[in-house]
Amino acid sequence: MSEAVVAGPLGSTPSQTVGPYLSIGLPWADGPYVVDADDEGAVWIRGVVTDGAGAPVPDGLVETWQADRNGRFDHPDDPRGPQPGFRGFGRCPTDDDGAYAIRTVVPGAVPGEAPHIDVSVFARGMLHRLVTRIYFPDRAEANATDPVLASVPADRRRTLIAEPTEDGYRFDVRLQGEGETVFFDV
Amino acid sequence: MTTSAESSAGSGLVLPRYRRDPEGTHPPMDSPGYKSTRLRHPKQPLVLLPQKLTEVTGPLLGPGRLGELDNDLTRQHPEEPQGQRILVHGRLLDGDGRPVPNSLIEVWQANAGGRYKHVWDNWPCPVDPNFDGVGRTVTDSEGRYEFVTIKPGAYPWKNHDNAWRPAHIHFSVFGTAFPQRLVTQMYFPDDPLFFQDPIFNSIPDEKARQRLISRFDLSRTVPEWALAFEFDIVLRGREATPFEDEEEDE
Numbered sequence: 126m127s128e129a130v131v132a133g134p135l136g137s138t139p140s141q142t143v144g145p146y147l148s149i150g151l152p153w154a155d156g157p158y159v160v161d162a163d164d165e166g167a168v169w170i171r172g173v174v175t176d177g178a179g180a181p182v183p184d185g186l187v188e189t190w191q192a193d194r195n196g197r198f199d200h201p202d203d204p205r206g207p208q209p210g211f212r213g214f215g216r217c218p219t220d221d222d223g224a225y226a227i228r229t230v231v232p233g234a235v236p237g238e239a240p241h242i243d244v245s246v247f248a249r250g251m252l253h254r255l256v257t258r259i260y261f262p263d264r265a266e267a268n269a270t271d272p273v274l275a276s277v278p279a280d281r282r283r284t285l286i287a288e289p290t291e292d293g294y295r296f297d298v299r300l301q302g303e304g305e306t307v308f309f310d311v
Numbered sequence: 312m313t314t315s316a317e318s319s320a321g322s323g324l325v326l327p328r329y330r331r332d333p334e335g336t337h338p339p340m341d342s343p344g345y346k347s348t349r350l351r352h353p354k355q356p357l358v359l360l361p362q363k364l365t366e367v368t369g370p371l372l373g374p375g376r377l378g379e380l381d382n383d384l385t386r387q388h389p390e391e392p393q394g395q396r397i398l399v400h401g402r403l404l405d406g407d408g409r410p411v412p413n414s415l416i417e418v419w420q421a422n423a424g425g426r427y428k429h430v431w432d433n434w435p436c437p438v439d440p441n442f443d444g445v446g447r448t449v450t451d452s453e454g455r456y457e458f459v460t461i462k463p464g465a466y467p468w469k470n471h472d473n474a475w476r477p478a479h480i481h482f483s484v485f486g487t488a489f490p491q492r493l494v495t496q497m498y499f500p501d502d503p504l505f506f507q508d509p510i511f512n513s514i515p516d517e518k519a520r521q522r523l524i525s526r527f528d529l530s531r532t533v534p535e536w537a538l539a540f541e542f543d544i545v546l547r548g549r550e551a552t553p554f555e556d557e558e559e560d561e
């Protein structure tokens with residue numbers, strides 16, 4: 126085999142839209158379950174993705190990535206050492222009403238940051254994913270000193286904070302317009 | 312009560328950092344030629360997210376997500392699908408040419424006539440009962456992948472008068488960290504429909520756009536059986552030196 130590593134930076138492959146038919150390829154039966162359905166202390170994070178006209182986005186996909194209960198990741202680049210066994214990843218297509226739901230646990234705080242979940246949103250009409258973060262309303266004190274929240278204009282921070290519900294939290298994603306969700310350049 | 316773990320100071324952790332792509336590599340969210348972007352692009356500017364622990368890690372999805380015939384879209388039914396059998400192969404690399412091994416690649420596509428097996432796709436071209444158009448594979452230790460499928464057909468869409476999508480295969484890859492997550496489309500060489508496709512042409516940089524066109528690969532064709540196309544996927548590279556995660560100046 127030839128030497129696998131080549132010299133010099135390579136240009137990245139550009140992003141393209143998932144298109145309208147992503148649901149034939151991307152959903153997994155266990156996708157919404159970051160943790161088992163009967164995991165103690167698990168919550169549902171539910172929400173609706175809407176467009177600039179306030180209409181639901183029924184052909185989208187929401188993915189989540191997060192630390193475990195102790196703020197650790199099952200990943201070799203966690204400098205504290207990988208924490209095996211926690212998948213940390215959820216994925217759920219939006220339904221006819223633009224709704225998604227993820228079954229997970231509230232992550233622990235990551236050093237220097239309030240507990241949060243990273244979110245990617247994909248859909249037809251989006252040539253690149255959008256990235257946002259979910260924060261938790263019952264962690265107001267940690268949220269108040271979170272450096273990422275602090276970098277968001279104060280009047281828009283509320284779009285990143287989930288609302289409490291009976292079985293967990295609600296986190297809606299508004300792609301455009303009134304109450305537009307804060308999206309990040311990562 | 313603010314614990315030290317939740318304080319506003321930098322975490323003090325030493326983390327890798329992923330380079331941002333040059334302007335024009337990726338399409339803008341607002342791309343008027345592609346009409347559905349109109350109501351689906353944010354109007355507020357994106358907020359720069361310093362890459363922290365959650366962003367320098369990411370799901371490592373590998374062989375556990377595969378079924379036995381997931382890498383052969385022509386053998387998922389008792390009969391073979393209609394169409395030109397092809398082998399698609401390539402490497403998953405980072406921006407420094409380092410292979411990304413053991414990493415999940417998901418693909419989906421239309422059938423030979425350009426129809427997706429999806430309830431919303433109803434253009435008058437028959438569904439192929441022997442073709443689902445969905446596959447998965449995992450890169451090997453050198454970042455190589457391959458799968459067998461049929462060449463998808465072009466299909467019409469209603470974006471503009473007489474609009475047709477060039478033939479393409481949808482790809483979804485993860486790399487090893489959150490900034491590397493990528494969904495894209497692979498195209499075929501010399502497609503006569505490129506000039507009128509606002510999705511392909513949404514990529515501002517001409518050189519970047521060409522990276523989405525696979526290469527006909529005579530060396531991997533299989534005589535009397537299949538044509539072959541090569542498509543390398545390059546994800547964002549990381550800086551040579553890790554950085555200490557300190558408070559950013561915002």
Ligand SMILES: [Fe+3]
Binds near residue numbers: 144476479481
């Ligand atoms: Fe398509």
